[in-house]
Amino acid sequence: MIKIIVGTETGTAEYVADEVLDLLGEHDLNAEVIDQISELSLDDTETLVICTSTHGAGEVPNNLKKFEQWLQTSPNLENKKFAVIGLGDSSYDTFCQAAKSLDELLSNANANRMFTPIFADAMSDELPEDIVLLLLKAQLDKFV
Template sequence: MKRVNLVFGTVYGSAQFVAETLEQELGSLGYQARLWQPDELDGFVPPQDEYLILVCSTTGQGDLPDDILPWFHGLSSAAPYLPELKYSVIALGDSSYETFCGAGKQLDSLFAELGATRLSERLEIDACETMEPELAAKAWLLHWHRSVEAELAA
């Protein structure tokens, strides 16, 4: 059974709700999912033999939410080399801002810099168009699951 780590950054709870929804869906797809709370992330380096899904809302001028910021800075500073890690990003934002999904883009860039490989296209959920981001994330998860199956079959 493949393990999946879910990490979220949220301001008002939407990204957390999306991550919690994915945790349940992953279980029904046969994965062992672990949802990391922000206060558990200190020193957490994602294991390279497990998958990582990042779910993050954007605040301010394309900034990361305060709850995930220490982990982001810690990883940036430590700069662990993660060439075997497969990760994915779900970014929540508001397209009326110039910095749409800026936090998710920052996470995506960080993991690319750490040598990790993005498993699927970044999902950008626009609050102007999507009232229930968890539904968009559930649909995306089916594509993600097919990507995992294809990778395992290769």
């Protein structure tokens, strides 16, 4: 099972996560979108896709605060594979900082990164979902 964990304040990351869900489904990959999570089962082998915006001064969105705090307790996530998708605006010094922080916390918890985080820049002329889907399609083999 692939869990797409969404961190959003305005709904953009949720929309992108829904597009990621559709893409994975088109390739017969079983996934679900989760927008409220505080911790994970340490026993389950699962793949995590974190799709998050950055809020305020580089913080994770409010709906992921408890999850971030739990990750800071250094759980052992060696049974988990993960990927991170960050949405941000490169005109800010904290561009995709929430995604970068969660990527680091997951790595520190021994989770296995499948590929380099994907970042979508609001300053781009392209829609965030178009940027993410294009880059994610090249990584679909890592989900198998």
